[in-house]
Amino acid sequence: MRKISVIGIGAGNPEHMTIQAINALNRADVLLIPLKGDEKAFLADARRDICARFLTNPACRILDYAVPVRNADGVYEDGVRDWHQAIAAIYERTLLNDLGEDETLGLLVWGDPMLYDSTLRIVDHVRAAGHVAFEMEVIPGITSVQALCAGHGIALNRIGLPVEITTGRRLAEGWPAATRDALVMLDGVQAFKTVQDPDAEIWWGAYLGTPHEILLSGRLADMAETIAQTRSRARAEHGWIMDTYLIRRPAADAEEDAA
Ligand SMILES: C[S@@+](CC[C@H](N)C(=O)[O-])C[C@H]1O[C@@H](n2cnc3c(N)ncnc32)[C@H](O)[C@@H]1O
Incomplete structure (x- = not known):
């Protein structure tokens, strides 16, 4: 049977x-590399570098595909669903046209596939369409959250306290009610500026793991403007940016200090 890795x-x-x-990469018969936009050009190059460095299977075919553009007009959920269906159609065509019956298609997912990534949902669409049978395996990866915490040398959670992983768009709508600790991804609006707690602290990281990595941390009220300026300078210099940050507000009680 065909397989998606x-x-x-x-x-x-x-x-x-x-x-x-690395072992999964070398078991793949076909690797699909997505191409799209400036930031994605970096991501495509990073995938190629990984292949150049770790791929030892000379028979593996590397295929590019242009990522369809998501329709931003209309209802957001409809645009995302149509976009996922369009990518699912590309996976399906690849399985049917470019793979033999017992071959494996490798999809190289940024970070880890379980975190703010729709590859697994898109593979579900391919399965639901029912035009091609395949098995699937998932190989976990190092996430940007891990890279952020490692870069700053911090633990993600405080003792006994939850952390909410959220997006910049959601944080801009208001602080998450159930938690004092928020890990923010996909922030195109610099939502950290909307947090008005004078005692909040931030650990911010951009281009984590890359040669351009930038790490800044401190009291949010002191750092917000520095981070905003650093972010816009770096974005202008490189043409794209990916950043992630953790904000901690003082815990409501001293439970965190108990252990
Ligand atoms: C579509 S999500 C993909 C997350 C990915 N699956 C992971 O495990 O990290 C993209 C967001 O992840 C974060 N991100 C991914 N790579 C990053 C990096 N190298 N440096 C900083 N943030 C990164 C940013 O918040 C970015 O907007």
């Missing part, structure tokens, strides 16, 4: 590749 490749440093991921 969804391989987490880490968040920017080729050395994030685990031995399990």
